[in-house]
Amino acid sequence: MVQPxxxxxxxxxxxxxxRSTGPVVGRFLTGLRQRRIFGVxxxxxxxxxxxxxxxxxxxxxxxxxxxxxxxxxxxxxxxxAQPRAAHPMQRPFAWAMxxxxxxxIPMIHCIAAASPDELATGARVRAVxxxxxxxxxxxxxxxxxxxxxxxxxAPATGEDAGELEPVDRIETPIYLHYHFTAGSAPARFLTRIxxxxxxxxxxxxxxxxxxxxxxxxPACGVPTQEEVVLPDKATVQSFTxxxxxxxxxxxxxxxxxxxxxxDGANISFIHLMSECENADVHIGQRVQAVWKPADxxxxxxxxxxxxxxxxxxxxxxxKIGKLxxxxxxx
Amino acid sequence: xxxxxxxxxxxxxxxxxxxxxxxxxxxxxxLQAVFAQVGLNNAQDVDFVCSGSCDYLQGAAFAFVSGVxxxxxxxxxxxxxxxxxxxxxxxxxxxxxxxxxxxxxLVYGFAKASSGELxxxxxxxxxxxxxxxxxxxxVSLAAMQxxxxxxxxxxxxxxxxxxxxxxxxxALDNPHAQLHSETSLEALLAEExxxxxxRPSDCAPVADGAAAMIVCTVExxxxxxxxxxxxTGIDHRIETHNLGMRNLTDSVSTRQAAEAAGALGGxxxxxxxxxxxxxxxxILSRALGLGDETRVNxxxxxxxxxxxxxxxxxxxxxxxxxxxxxxxxxxxxxxxSGPCLQHNLVAVLESA
Numbered sequence: 001m002v003q004p005x006x007x008x009x010x011x012x013x014x015x016x017x018x019r020s021t022g023p024v025v026g027r028f029l030t031g032l033r034q035r036r037i038f039g040v041x042x043x044x045x046x047x048x049x050x051x052x053x054x055x056x057x058x059x060x061x062x063x064x065x066x067x068x069x070x071x072x073x074x075x076x077x078x079x080x081a082q083p084r085a086a087h088p089m090q091r092p093f094a095w096a097m098x099x100x101x102x103x104x105i106p107m108i109h110c111i112a113a114a115s116p117d118e119l120a121t122g123a124r125v126r127a128v129x130x131x132x133x134x135x136x137x138x139x140x141x142x143x144x145x146x147x148x149x150x151x152x153x154a155p156a157t158g159e160d161a162g163e164l165e166p167v168d169r170i171e172t173p174i175y176l177h178y179h180f181t182a183g184s185a186p187a188r189f190l191t192r193i194x195x196x197x198x199x200x201x202x203x204x205x206x207x208x209x210x211x212x213x214x215x216x217x218p219a220c221g222v223p224t225q226e227e228v229v230l231p232d233k234a235t236v237q238s239f240t241x242x243x244x245x246x247x248x249x250x251x252x253x254x255x256x257x258x259x260x261x262x263d264g265a266n267i268s269f270i271h272l273m274s275e276c277e278n279a280d281v282h283i284g285q286r287v288q289a290v291w292k293p294a295d296x297x298x299x300x301x302x303x304x305x306x307x308x309x310x311x312x313x314x315x316x317x318x319k320i321g322k323l324x325x326x327x328x329x330x
Numbered sequence: 331x332x333x334x335x336x337x338x339x340x341x342x343x344x345x346x347x348x349x350x351x352x353x354x355x356x357x358x359x360x361l362q363a364v365f366a367q368v369g370l371n372n373a374q375d376v377d378f379v380c381s382g383s384c385d386y387l388q389g390a391a392f393a394f395v396s397g398v399x400x401x402x403x404x405x406x407x408x409x410x411x412x413x414x415x416x417x418x419x420x421x422x423x424x425x426x427x428x429x430x431x432x433x434x435x436l437v438y439g440f441a442k443a444s445s446g447e448l449x450x451x452x453x454x455x456x457x458x459x460x461x462x463x464x465x466x467x468x469v470s471l472a473a474m475q476x477x478x479x480x481x482x483x484x485x486x487x488x489x490x491x492x493x494x495x496x497x498x499x500x501a502l503d504n505p506h507a508q509l510h511s512e513t514s515l516e517a518l519l520a521e522e523x524x525x526x527x528x529r530p531s532d533c534a535p536v537a538d539g540a541a542a543m544i545v546c547t548v549e550x551x552x553x554x555x556x557x558x559x560x561x562t563g564i565d566h567r568i569e570t571h572n573l574g575m576r577n578l579t580d581s582v583s584t585r586q587a588a589e590a591a592g593a594l595g596g597x598x599x600x601x602x603x604x605x606x607x608x609x610x611x612x613i614l615s616r617a618l619g620l621g622d623e624t625r626v627n628x629x630x631x632x633x634x635x636x637x638x639x640x641x642x643x644x645x646x647x648x649x650x651x652x653x654x655x656x657x658x659x660x661x662x663x664x665x666x667s668g669p670c671l672q673h674n675l676v677a678v679l680e681s682a
Contacts, residue, residue, distance in 0.1 A: 006350045013389045025459045048575070050460045056570040076481075076578075078473030079526040086450045086465040095470045097574060105574040108466055108474075116526060121481055137463050172463055174454060178389035178446045183352025214399055215355045221372035221402020223358050 005191050007182040007299055015174040021167055024053040027065055029167040032139040035129050039068050039103050046104035050137075069101030071126040071146060076106075079116040085177075088138065094119055098143060112142045119145070135167035182299075185215030185224065190299040192229075196291065200265055202226045208266040212301070232289035233327055234260040234307060235315045237268045241278050256281050260307060264325030271301070275308035284314035286328070334424050335551040335558035336654075336679065338367035338544040339647035344508035344537035344635025347444045351538075353383075353393050356440050357400040360542035364436070368544055368554050372402030376544065377432035379409045380423045382416030382439040383639045386451050397440065408432070415439060415604075416541065417642030417665030417675050421564060423545055433550045439640035440540035448536050448638070456669065457571060469533060471669045472607040473525040475578040479609050480527055484579055487527070490608040491518040494531045494633055497611075501630025508535045508635030532608040534636035541640035543647055548682075559653035559679045561646075563591035566675035568668070578670050584617040587676040593662045596680075598624045600652055600661035602645035606632055610671055614664060618676070628652070642666065642675065649679045656681075 021029060024040065028050045031038040040051030041064040049068055054061055077096035083089055088110055096119075097106035112128070113119055124146040133139035182190060185201060189212045192199040200211030201224035208217060209228050217224055239258035246253075256278055259268035273281060275290070287307035297303045312328055340363035348356060365372060373379050379401060383394045390396075394411050401407065412418045416439025423435035443451075449467035456462045479485040492515065501510035513531075521529040551558040567583035567590075569576050588594065601624050605611035611633075615626055627633070629648045632641045642665025649661035659681045667673040 011389070019458060021459065029459075048572070052572055052575075056572060056575045076474040076477045078470050078477060078528070079523065080470060081523065081526070084447065084450055084465070084467060086447075086453070087467075088464055095466060095474060097474055105572070107574060108461060108471075109464065121477070137460055170459070172458060174462070176386070176389055176446060176451060176454070180389070180445060181350055181352075181442075183355050184350045185355070186352065187350050214396070215352065216358055216399045217402075218399040219402065219404035221361070221374075221400060223355075223362070 005187060007187045007190055008179050011178055011180050013176045013178060017173070018169055018171050020169045022053060024051050024062065026167045027051065029135040029137075029170065030164065031067070032137070033133045033135040033164060033167065035133055035139070037068050037070060037100060037127065038065050039100075040065055047102060048105040049100055049103040049107050066102065068103045071124060072098045072100035072103065074111075074119065074121050074123045074125060075099050076121060077111065077119055079119070089142065093142070096125070096143065098125055109140060110142045112144050113148070118148070136170055183215055185213040188227070189213055193301065193303055194297050194299050196294060196297055196303065198230045198232055198262060200228045200230050200262070202228050209264055210267050211262055211265045212269060228264060228325070230262045230264045230325060231327065232262070232291075232304070233310070234262045234287050234289075235320050235323065236273075236281065236283055236285040236287060237261050237320050238283060239273065239281050241281070254278055258307070260287065261321045261323075263323045263327040266321050268321065271304065272306040273308070274306040280309075282314070284317060284320060286310050286312035286315065332428055332430070333548040334427055334545055334561050335548045335682070336543060336545050336561060336646065336650040337551050337554060337556050337558045338364035339542070339650050340364050340367070341506055341541035341637065341640065341644045341647060342539035343506045344535070344539055344637055346508060346535065346537060348442055348538035351442075353396045353440060353442070354399045356442065356538065356540045357397055357438055357542070360438060360540045361400055361436070364542045364544050368556055370544075373407050373436055374402055374405075376434040376436045376546075377408065378423055378426045378435040379407055380411065380419040380426075380435060380437050382412045382414050382419040382643065383441055384413055386446075386454065387448065387638055388442045388445040415639050415642035415665050415667055417646060417677075418566065418667070420543065420545065420643055420646060420677075421566060421675065424561065424564060427545070427547060434544065434546035436542065436544055437643060438540060438542035439637070439643045441638035441640065442538045443536050443638040444538050452669070468669055469525050469528065471573065472533075472610070473528045475670045476532070476607065476609040477527050479579050479613070482579060485609050485612050487519060488515065489612060490532055491515045493608040493611045494518055497627055497630045497633030500628050501634035504629045504634055506635065507630050508537050510630060510634060528607065534606040534632040537635040537637050539637045539640060541637060541644045541647060543643055543650075557654040558682055559650045560682060561677055562680050563593065563678040564675070565590035566673065568673040571672065573670060576670070576672075579613065581613050581617040581671050581674060584614055584664065584671070584674040584676065585619075587674050588618050588662070591676045591678050593676055593678050594619055596660050598660065598662050599658040600625050600628055600649055601664065602629060602631065602648045602661070603627055603664045604632055604642050604645050604666045606636055606666070608633070610666075613671065618662060618664065646677050646679070653679055653681050
């Protein structure tokens with residue numbers, strides 16, 4: 001068995017959601033845009049900041065808004081000596097639970113400070129505003145210790161809440177970064193296809209051959225180990241003619257996407273067909289891989305550009321996916 | 331009501347990085363192990379399957395569906411999934427059995443958390459308006475919780491380090507442990523802070539891997555003729571997502587779940603507690619009402635290796651293992667989910 005390379009590459013996953021705020025969160029964010037901080041009074045009279053939509057104890061809808069102070073005291077904190085790339089500050093900083101004046105429930109935000117020695121539970125902090133608040137939690141850029149250098153723009157513009165459209169939705173794009181590692185079986189497959197060889201795996205129980213392999217027989221639920229080198233001839237099991245342009249796809253429609261079963265394999269994979277009249281493509285049709293030049297081969301299924309029809313008799317439907325490695329003649 | 335038994339359990343080694351293994355390759359050895367313990371072929375031989383995992387951890391949409399490739403789902407099986415630790419998959423499986431819809435179930439959990447930056451990925455489970463956009467990571471939230479405890483005199487740096495020393499020592503007997511050693515309080519307390527007041531050793535080492543379990547009715551366990559432990563109680567409770575509204579120095583939800591599960595209705599010989607941070611083990615031991623007669627985390631707990639989405643199930647599995655081996659007669663398992671112990675499950679296991 002070929003020892004596979006460990007194939008790993010970074011990728012970014014983006015969730016580019018726009019969220020509707022509803023009236024309670026929207027009121028808070030509208031306030032931030034005016035450099036004002038609003039909480040809401042809970043059923044027991046306590047003021048929750050940022051405002052909760054429902055009372056955590058009684059589940060009552062809350063709408064008794066209260067403006068709170070821009071200063072408060074630290075309830076708890078931690079010191080981030082090595083900020084992470086996603087963090088709002090890239091120099092050492094603190095996260096803190098901060099109880100603002102007039103609030104009962106602490107909120108979580110970051111504190112800019114030169115060192116953890118400056119911080120203490122009970123210390124007074126004040127909000128530092130972004131230059132151009134837009135109705136987002138980061139309009140409060142951070143908090144800073146009262147009495148330490150203050151460069152914060154003047155708070156509370158005094159604008160009437162009615163002067164601006166209330167915030168009713170926010171864009172919250174999230175990008176997470178990962179290292180994707182191909183599994184052992186896929187890595188073996190990709191290592192071989194880089195050499196122009198198609199390698200499947202055979203189930204030890206039902207003898208089905210899977211390509212590309214994932215390391216298991218999904219039908220039997222057992223691991224697959226035995227490798228089978230397969231030819232690059234296949235049969236059309238099913239197909240579709242794509243007539244609409246797909247965003248970011250360089251291939252111009254109409255083009256054919258087909259489920260193909262390699263000779264000696266029992267399960268189809270999806271690939272392109274070309275060098276054919278789209279109208280002539282049919283189930284049972286015999287095809288063969290058209291490879292890229294060998295010096296362009298990499299760890300990818302698209303080392304095969306597409307499959308093209310070959311001059312062999314059609315495979316009867318009940319034989320598709322059941323041909324031996326030797327193909328039709330076998 | 332049908333009494334339910336655990337009949338098989340297996341977990342993988344806790345690896346900081348599982349290398350090339352994909353979901354199926356992580357799960358498969360554990361499934362094969364539990365099938366072998368009972369003498370089953372595959373998931374066709376149980377009535378229900380439920381898994382726990384979280385696609386965000388490896389950033390692969392529908393990774394849990396790929397996991398089904400490990401089951402042998404031809405012909406189709408009854409299958410379900412929770413986007414949580416597999417301890418909650420166990421809970422679902424037990425409901426299925428108690429409702430009479432199944433006599434046996436396979437439960438498994440898995441994760442490849444090393445693919446992403448776990449504390450940052452977990453920040454995205456927080457309030458999407460007020461917290462997620464700040465990227466408040468899970469370690470920092472736990473650190474603020476620890477400071478509340480420290481400053482109220484409920485724990486000390488010393489008592490936190492003691493948790494770690496004991497966990498790593500206990501893990502010397504755990505073949506799957508990632509961290510296992512004799513270590514001194516002095517050495518731990520000399521560590522630089524990670525996110526103060528937490529040191530690196532206060533945080534469980536995150537591991538890739540999987541765990542699997544088979545549960546069934548007691549009648550079925552007898553029919554199969556394998557050693558088993560009865561689950562005599564299970565309950566889970568969740569607290570508000572608003573961290574400021576919670577008393578972070580206590581775990582009210584654990585106490586409630588323990589009472590509802592009947593944890594205190596007998597001697598707790600062993601408690602396996604899912605505490606990803608050292609101070610949380612102290613909170614949880616108190617909430618569970620444990621005394622000197624209880625051995626806490628004899629496996630080393632998750633301080634020996636934290637299999638995301640499987641560690642909760644593994645706590646149940648560890649108690650099962652000791653009961654099935656005749657080592658103890660009664661134990662409690664705990665699982666947690668969410669920031670600062672937001673959501674907690676307690677199960678009580680007893681000998682046949």
